[in-house]
Amino acid sequence: xxxxxxxxxxxxxxxxxxxxxxxxxxxxxxxxxxxxxxxxxxxxxxxxxxxxxxxxxxxxxxxxxxxxxxxxxxxxxxxxxxxxxxxxxxxxxxxxxxxxxxxxxxxxxxxxxxxxxxxxxxxxxxxxxxxxxxxxxxxxxxxxxxxxxxxxxxxxxxxxxxxxxxxxxxxxxxxxxxxxxxxxxxxxxxxxxxxxxxxxxxxxxxxxxxxxxxxxxxxxxxxxxxxxxxxxxxxxxxxxxxxxxxxxxxxxxxxxxxxxxxxxxxxxxxxxx
Amino acid sequence: xxxxxxxxxxxxxxxxxxxxxxxxxxxxxxxxxxxxxxxxxxxxxxxxxxxxxxxxxxxxxxxxxxxxxxxxxxxxxxxxxxxxxxxxxxxxxxxxxxxxxxxxxxxxxxxxxxxxxxxxxxxxxxxxxxxxxxxxxxxxxxxxxxxxxxxxxxxxxxxxxxxxxxxxxxxxxxxxxxxxxxxxxxxxxxxxxxxxxxxxxxxxxxxxxxxxxxxxxxxxxxxxxxxxxxxxxxxxxxxxxxxxxxxxxxxxxxxxxxxxxxxxxxxxxxxxxxxxxxxxxxxx
Ligand SMILES: Nc1ncnc2c1ncn2[C@@H]1O[C@H](COP(=O)(O)OP(=O)(O)OP(=O)(O)O)[C@@H](O)[C@H]1O
Ligand SMILES: [Mg+2]
Numbered sequence: 314x315x316x317x318x319x320x321x322x323x324x325x326x327x328x329x330x331x332x333x334x335x336x337x338x339x340x341x342x343x344x345x346x347x348x349x350x351x352x353x354x355x356x357x358x359x360x361x362x363x364x365x366x367x368x369x370x371x372x373x374x375x376x377x378x379x380x381x382x383x384x385x386x387x388x389x390x391x392x393x394x395x396x397x398x399x400x401x402x403x404x405x406x407x408x409x410x411x412x413x414x415x416x417x418x419x420x421x422x423x424x425x426x427x428x429x430x431x432x433x434x435x436x437x438x439x440x441x442x443x444x445x446x447x448x449x450x451x452x453x454x455x456x457x458x459x460x461x462x463x464x465x466x467x468x469x470x471x472x473x474x475x476x477x478x479x480x481x482x483x484x485x486x487x488x489x490x491x492x493x494x495x496x497x498x499x500x501x502x503x504x505x506x507x508x509x510x511x512x513x514x515x516x517x518x519x520x521x522x523x524x525x526x527x528x529x530x531x532x533x534x535x536x537x538x539x540x541x542x543x544x545x546x547x548x549x550x551x552x553x554x555x556x557x558x559x560x561x562x563x564x565x566x567x568x569x570x571x572x573x574x575x576x577x578x579x580x581x582x583x584x585x586x
Numbered sequence: 587x588x589x590x591x592x593x594x595x596x597x598x599x600x601x602x603x604x605x606x607x608x609x610x611x612x613x614x615x616x617x618x619x620x621x622x623x624x625x626x627x628x629x630x631x632x633x634x635x636x637x638x639x640x641x642x643x644x645x646x647x648x649x650x651x652x653x654x655x656x657x658x659x660x661x662x663x664x665x666x667x668x669x670x671x672x673x674x675x676x677x678x679x680x681x682x683x684x685x686x687x688x689x690x691x692x693x694x695x696x697x698x699x700x701x702x703x704x705x706x707x708x709x710x711x712x713x714x715x716x717x718x719x720x721x722x723x724x725x726x727x728x729x730x731x732x733x734x735x736x737x738x739x740x741x742x743x744x745x746x747x748x749x750x751x752x753x754x755x756x757x758x759x760x761x762x763x764x765x766x767x768x769x770x771x772x773x774x775x776x777x778x779x780x781x782x783x784x785x786x787x788x789x790x791x792x793x794x795x796x797x798x799x800x801x802x803x804x805x806x807x808x809x810x811x812x813x814x815x816x817x818x819x820x821x822x823x824x825x826x827x828x829x830x831x832x833x834x835x836x837x838x839x840x841x842x843x844x845x846x847x848x849x850x851x852x853x854x855x856x857x858x859x860x861x862x863x864x865x866x867x868x869x870x
Binding site for chain 2: 386388391393416417418419420423424426428430431432433442443445446447492495496499
């Protein structure tokens with residue numbers, strides 16, 4: 314998962330990337346199947362996700378979007394009945410190999426959940442938590458990181474004067490941006506978001522959408538959403554799932570204007586789901 | 587009567603029955619406490635607390651029994667808290683859900699309902715005889731620890747279950763290990779509930795008589811225990827002993843000792859309530 318300076322230099326010359334140093338990761342999914350007990354929730358999915366892109370997962374409720382998303386940071390490991398087959402490679406490394414350290418993996422791949430879930434602690438402690446559990450003690454470093462993450466999440470101006478305040482006293486939208494800041498503080502290379510705005514008002518939603526747009530410069534982002542406008546506004550690629558299968562995956566523009574499959578078209582135009 | 591009237595009537599009837607049921611409990615408690623206060627309040631003074639037991643009721647005090655009870659309380663807490671909380675954590679967070687954990691779970695719930703005298707017999711056999719601890723404070727504490735262990739395990743599990751799953755998810759998703767998540771998220775959030783359970787269980791232990799009599803606690807000890815291997819008495823046994831004496835003076839003593847014992851349990855329950863409220867405020 315480490316990228317040496319050489320590789321970065323490589324990428325710059327070969328891919329003609331922007332001037333920014335590219336730290337984002339690419340993801341390859343090969344023949345992935347998932348079961349909950351006897352029930353197959355994911356059926357033979359293959360997919361390649363490029364670095365520094367936003368990919369939207371769409372599809373009717375229960376089609377397996379969350380299940381699939383949670384494979385990338387191995388959050389499904391906690392479900393007793395869960396069983397997975399296939400390979401998921403991040404920068405070429407299969408994250409389902411035996412010797413993979415799941416905790417290390419999750420520092421690399423952050424996740425934002427559907428409902429804002431701040432810890433019942435202060436704003437500062439929330440953002441610093443990921444650093445604290447890594448055993449980082451350097452106060453100055455932590456303070457800098459917390460400020461940086463809160464600025465990145467566009468929350469700094471609103472909270473800078475009372476970082477000691479309980480995170481639970483923030484509004485829903487602020488809480489969700491705090492959860493994003495908390496994830497950014499660990500400096501992952503991939504961010505997974507499972508319907509991050511579904512519990513929020515329109516203004517908070519558009520703030521977070523703008524944020525995603527900014528974050529894409531440094532991160533690879535996958536977002537599950539039920540909101541078609543949102544998918545078309547913020548994503549570069551879109552994946553349409555239907556009962557555990559990946560029906561269509563491609564450039565968002567293409568999917569929304571000229572989909573290959575009838576099912577995709579029906580779903581996007583609101584005739585199904 | 588139409589059906590709406592009928593339902594309304596039933597509703598009324600149930601409300602009055604509920605009120606009556608609540609009142610029975612309350613009235614009985616008030617009568618009991620009133621009676622005890624009348625009998626015993628006049629007897630309580632500093633010397634009643636600091637005097638050793640004696641053959642003369644008005645020279646007699648609860649010193650040895652009170653110190654015995656405090657010893658038992660503290661030692662039991664030291665033994666039972668680490669074991670009970672660890673067991674609850676293990677069952678809730680680590681053990682795989684299979685038939686074995688199912689059997690374990692049912693048995694722990696059942697253990698909470700076993701009559702306390704049975705624990706006394708167990709304590710007598712294992713701690714007093716096999717481990718050769720004698721009728722000591724330590725043997726008594728170990729016995730009471732067994733008695734309240736299931737209560738603490740169940741309370742710990744309930745408190746942990748009440749911690750929102752979303753908080754744990756957030757912790758894991760940031761790269762936290764299981765231990766970090768338990769230490770920084772689950773235990774602080776469940777702490778109030780666990781503490782409440784522990785205090786209530788301990789206040790039950792302070793009032794227990796039967797298992798300690800079986801283990802061999804004495805009704806008359808001339809000295810307060812000074813280390814865990816000393817012989818001891820406790821307040822409930824002292825009360826039991828005084829009530830069975832013919833002289834009226836001892837009945838007064840018993841009532842006074844009951845007041846002290848009640849005071850201790852009320853204070854402990856008060857602390858439990860205080861912690862619960864404080865925690866609830868902090869954790870929303
Ligand atoms: N822990 C679980 N145990 C058993 N079955 C599960 C579990 N989680 C999800 N499923 C099943 O797997 C399927 C996919 O669920 P998933 O949550 O991934 O869908 P989703 O696309 O995210 O739906 P939504 O849009 O409603 O969030 C569903 O049929 C669901 O019932
Ligand atoms: Mg979902």
